[in-house]
Amino acid sequence: MRTIYLLFLFAVLFTAGGCEDKNSSVKKTSEKEKTEQKPDSTPQDKAKAQNDKLKSKMGSIIESQEVLKPFLTEYGKNNTETRVRLKTRFGDIELELFKDTPLHRANFILLVKQDYFNDTMLHRVSEGFVIQGGNSDGYDTPKKRQRIGNYLIPNEATPAHPHDRGVLSAAKYTNQNVSQASSPFEFFIVQSPRGAHHLDGEHTVFGRVTKGMDVVDEINKVEVDGNEWPKKNIYIDMELMN
Template identity: 55%
Template sequence: MTRRLTFFFAFIILLTASCEDTQKSKINNTKASTNKTSIKIKDTTDSNNINTAKPKKDKLYLHDEPMIVQEKLIPFLTEYGKKNHENKFRISTSFGDIEVLLYNDTPLHRANMILLIKKGYFNGTFFHRVANGFVIQGGNSDNRETSTKRNNMGSYLIPSEFEAGHRHTRGAFSAAKYAEQNISKASSPFEFFIVQSDRGAHHLDNDHTVYGKVTKGMDVVDEIAKQPIGEGEWPLINIPITVEIIE
């Protein structure tokens, strides 16, 4: 009887340990799928570090508040846009520079982009998706620093600004968005893409907000688009970027 009980408890312990290991492996091996005809947000954060960053006062905080909240987003960006009139910036990469003009008739997206540039958010992020003949996508990375910056900035979405009427022609600078539970087609504040196709990407019109255009460096965009990719259209070499405002 004692031998049977010992065997029973040993079996229960082994079964419990096996379930725990299986669950961990599922978390660590999960990868976001992508669709070449859409611009989805790719989950590049470390699953073991999500929401673990402790808030602390640094250059990414806005005024005296630690985060941007959705309820105050429109008045905040509207006021920020009135005080910050810049609308040109440069993306620097190892392949060369890309210069972008932001449209004034998409004021929320313009203000948010200028805000993030001034706060240094994009420095150290990557062109993390390359789809030759379609788009290149940037503004994210698998570095812990990027997820910490996002946590510090806050969790919010930018309302679409389709009424401006800008289309996804070659060189269009547009906002990526979350596909799930996003009926309003609101934009990600952190990720953008540049249309590389000569034909444009007009199936994305009125689905993503175009809020700027490349004015210089489409040859650089084409070169980045040619880079070899792995699973999920992630380039096999890192393509880090730095972004600065220009006159």
């Protein structure tokens, strides 16, 4: 009788142990399947991770002129946005960036995502001609420029994008700039109804105003000093649009 009892007890323990091992195996398999089935990061996730990393990068984001083109080319592939809102106290100006000026588009999106433009100004207003932005008289702007990098963007001017009214174009440094390369930080919007076609080829048009030309016209009337700097500062912010 004792022998039968021991055999029965052994069978119960063996069965219980077998069930526990099976459940553990199922759990491990399930966790593994969940890991394997986890979807890859979306392009938006990858772009956000890239920009977060750039914000904490030591030194300049673009370290030299030599790395500029490959950097902006790769950045443009990961950051495909083409619509930006320029915010002023006069109202908003909505911008569309052109895909066929890829270096200028990628650079502009980089500056927006790195918050470069925020608290800079529309620092030049030439009545009947243009409004120009991307600079300021504060200490933070030179620091921001140093963090982004010291470089020029190769000219991407094309006959497909003349300097008509409402276009977004890149400013440039005139001294020893025989290649007509663009400043990475300053832009202008053509206000003149006749356009500004004498600038074709010399400056790169890389976008256009899609909404808010009435705001451009209003800003173009403000009072300025002898250097065409508005007497009352016009601060700007930039944000991406969906």
